[in-house]
Amino acid sequence: MMNRDETSKYWMDLDSESLDAIRWRFYGHQSDYDWENGPYESAIDCIPLLDHGYIALLDHMGTDIDIVNAARKSFGRESTFFDGKDRKLLRYLWKHRHTSPFEMVEFKFAVKAPLPIARQWMRHRTWSYNEVSRRYTDEDISFYVPDADWIRKQSEIDRQASVESGMDFFSSAMGSHMKMIAAKDICHDRYLELVDDGVCREQARLVLPQSMYVEYVAKVNFSNLLHFLELRLDPHAQWEIQQYAQAIVEMIENIVPETMDIFNA
Secondary structure: OOOHHHHHHHHHHOOHHHHHHHHHHHHOOOOOOOOOOOOOOOOOEEEEEOOOEEEEEEEEEOOHHHHHHHHHHHHOOOOOOOOHHHHHHHHHHHHOOOOHHHHHOEEEEEEEEEHHHHHHHOOOOOOEEEEOOOOOOOOOOOEOOOOHHHOOEEOOOOOOOEEOOOHHHHHHHHHHHHHHHHHHHHHHHHHHHHHHOOOOHHHHHHHOOOOEEEEEEEEEEHHHHHHHHHHHOOOOOOHHHHHHHHHHHHHHOOOOHHHHHHHHO
């Protein structure tokens, strides 16, 4: 797997035709991701996801040294730089689930995700959220439509799970993909008609489908973020939310590298 610098060089070395092909395949030809600046120009990092989604790291407070210094506060001691003793203490804290020192580090994200993924995310009630409201705006509406080769079959043994589909399912998935496009287009058209008819936005939005993207900012301390990652990186989690969780790992591993080494071990 390429690191961040290698990935950046890879993208810069691509010719425009190859770059357009990759953008079409992975992010959709109508993606509203700004490839020059990203949706948040001042973001520390931003990763496009699915066909129109993204996650951006807006801000953070603290690093690995703040975690071990919070633990040492009980003894009135403090480290000025991270060394082997700090690494040993950090591993002890993680192994024995002494979580309060990890709460001294915080992260703030901006997220654009399909509605069902956002609602799964917001089951984590230790985060703080604020979301774009369709009561106040009818602009910038987009929808998640998985490519045919992203469409999965329903598991026969788990009511809430899906399974990867083989080539024998692909022709059926192509038809399902087109049905998804048609369904979201009909819903969006009816929504726009209702708005044009003067129906209030808070009622007109009732016809918008679950495939609609929602945008929100979310803040969380590191302890609760690690719990989120444990659950949402699990293979049993929905594939789409796994993509957001993996993107978070990529964005924070240079900020808290020692902790993430332990987490990933």
